[in-house]
Amino acid sequence: MRLFNFALIFGAAVLATEVPLGDDGEDEAPRENTYFNQKMVPPMQRLSADTWEQDRLASKWLMVKHFNPWCSHCIAFAPTFQTLYEFYYTSTPAGSGNENAKFTEFYDFRFGELDCTVYGDECSKHNVTTYPTTILYKDGETFKTFHGSKKNIAELSVEIEAALESTKPGTRPAKLDLPAPGDASTPGGPKVDVSSPSKDSTKTKEAAKADPSADAKADADAKAKAAAIAPYRAPPRKSKPQPTPNINGTSVPLSAETFQAKVTLTQEPWFIKFYAPWCHHCQAMAPHWEQMAKDMKGRLHVGEVNCDVESRLCKDVRLRGYPTILFFKGGERVEYDGLRGLGDFIQYADKAIDIASGVPDVDAASFKTLEAKEEVIFVYFYDHATTTEDFTALERLPLSLIGRAKLVKTQDPKLFEQYKITTWPRLIVSREGRPTYYTPLTPREMRDTHQVLTWMKSVWLPIVPELTASNAREIMDGKIVVLGILNRDDPDKFLKAQREMKSAANEWMDKQINAFQRERQDLRDAKQTRIEEAEDRGDQRALRAAKSIRINMDKADHKEVAFAWVDGIFWQRWIRTTYGIDVKDGDRVIINDEDNRQYWDQTITGNPINPSRTGILETILSVTASPPKIKSKLTISSIEKVFFDIRVTFSEHPYLSMGCILGVLFGLVSWYRGRMRRIRGGHFRLEENAREYKSPLLFRTNINGKAD
DSSP, rough: OOOOOHHHHHHHHHHHHHOOOOOOOOOOOOOEEEEEEEEEEEEEOOTTTTTTHHHHHHSSEEEEEEETTTTHHHHHHHHHHHHHHHHHHTTOOSSSTTTTTHHHHHHTEEEEEEEEETTTHHHEEEEEEEEEEEEETTTTEEEEEEESSSOHHHHHHHHHHHHHHHTTTTTSSSSSSOOTTTTTTTOSSEEOOSOOOHHHHHHHHHHHEEEEEHHHHHHHHHHHHHHHHHOOOOOOOOOOOOOOOOOOOSOOEEEEHHIIIITSSSSSSEEEEOOOTTTTHHHHHHHHHHHHHTTTTTOEEEEEETTTTTTTHHHHTOSSSSSSSEEEEETTEEEOOOOEEOOOEEEEEHHHHOOOOOOOOOOHHHHHHHHHHHHHEEEEEEEEOOOHHHHHHHHTTTGTTTTTTEEEOOOHHHHHTTTTOOSSEEEEEEEETTEEEEOSSHHHHTHHHEEEHHHHHOOOOOOOOBOTTTHHHHHHHHEEEEEEEEEETSSHHHHHHHHHHHHHHHHHHHHHHHHHHHHHHHHHHHHHHHHHHHHHHHHHHHHHHHHHHOOOOOOOTOOEEEEEEEETTTTHHHHHHHHOGGGGGEEEEEEEEEEEEEOOBOTTTBBBBBBHHHHHHHHHHHHHHOOOOOOOOOOHHHHHHHHHHHHHHHHOOOHHHHHHHHHEEEHHHHHHHHHHHHHHHHHOTTSSSSSSGOOOOSBBBBTTBOOO
């Protein structure tokens, strides 16, 4: 995902007009009235940071529940506090002398609730450190604080009755018929003494001593009634009405001005193509694009930009060619790199609409249902302490997962237990039920979108994906791939072959994990042995060297073995020309090493590799041995292999290759110069010209005719 340059320019304007979290500028959705003792009870007052100062001084007494709507303890406590509110709101002051006297006005006592996920700063000011926390305020100041969800109605009533009695002495009864959480009326059961806190606690202790099981039974009954009540969720807030996208079912031409107004400065998703009228690929794609726009009528905005006209806009987008297709949501974007058929566009657009709606929250039941439909699911685990910054970083991820995988979040304790999650936030990927954990745990690493996406790209393929034109490079490059060549025409045989390949893939992954752990443990043991040996000798220098040894946890030096399958009928020609296999002869498995342009299609006994778990695993062990125990075959000709090896050598060792070439060239030049000298007679020959070069001083002739 990348941000536009011009999106950054208008970022300040967007932030300036942004509405605070939880306050979208609209009134809350109306909530229904409830009834207690056949009397109507209005919804409990919702407090906010904006109105807190006036709300806390609006009455003498104010009892406020500080909560997180997704906290399990808050969900369990919600029926207790709601029933407590309904009970007191509909009660008639005993000593008021007026049967129609209203409780709220007579005692100047009100109830309210404050959502700490929306107004976290305000909750912090009130020293709220756990959820739920119930605080009784007197004249705007904290009077009494109740922590946790285990407080029952009787315990809370003791403090409320004491506050009411102090406000209007003599108006409160000595005993009350208190309802259970979730009741819609006052029961005719035993009365509770609420005359004083100490007296109530004493009676409670005495009752527990008289019947030890009574307290446990009461707690069990309260939990059973609370469980029967629908789990509490924050009531939905009224959002601004969104216009229907793509009303006319057409691809909208966009200019620089309209692009900014409709795409960059909004949060509406757009599917946009950037093209040039003279581009042949653009012309061939145009009918499919127009039909896709019709199919997305009322569902997704579809647009197009003519780069011959809007050259500046296309330059800012940094296009690499025509056509380029991008999916936008606000200032974020992701490039579509799939095929350009109508079905491919529609399939991608459908998934984009789903993912662009946000990261859904799931529980154990809905996650199980999702697993049955999705092969790859990224799961973000969080708790009540997860911050706004964490969720903001999470919301940047979905666009890059369109067409790849599903991203969800959860705080369901059942899923915590299932995946053994003990720290939050945490990220895993579940591929067909097999979890892989994102190892970095620090807040900074969890919020590093680039780092998280890099990890996601390494694990977002299914365990045994289908090889297609769009993902072939991603599957084949840099790996040894066990490729099943299967025929879909026989469904039973096809499903059986898939099961065998998945079984082999899972077993191989387990073996690799165990082997890696053993190798890591061996390195740790070797390091510890060196440390102990240095300590025994008292050699401080060797001890420091041993302690400085770092255990290599990187698996980059191990070539990864991946699994995939390909439709042998659809890719029949490519399979025949590359591997010499015809799927009509039956399902086959080949092991391909694309980096070296070689493959294996036989077991160690010389038989074809069939899609069976045992045969695949035995052959992999023979192929990955060093050196391989089975001779490989080439996917290219011998001559092509020579040039391929030269190219690989140059790419892997450029400086060494350049040095060798320069050395060879220097030797050739020296040899050529020497040969040319000999051919042209340019060598100095002393024996033939000695007499011409003798010096008169050395070779003088005396008078007797003798030479000196």
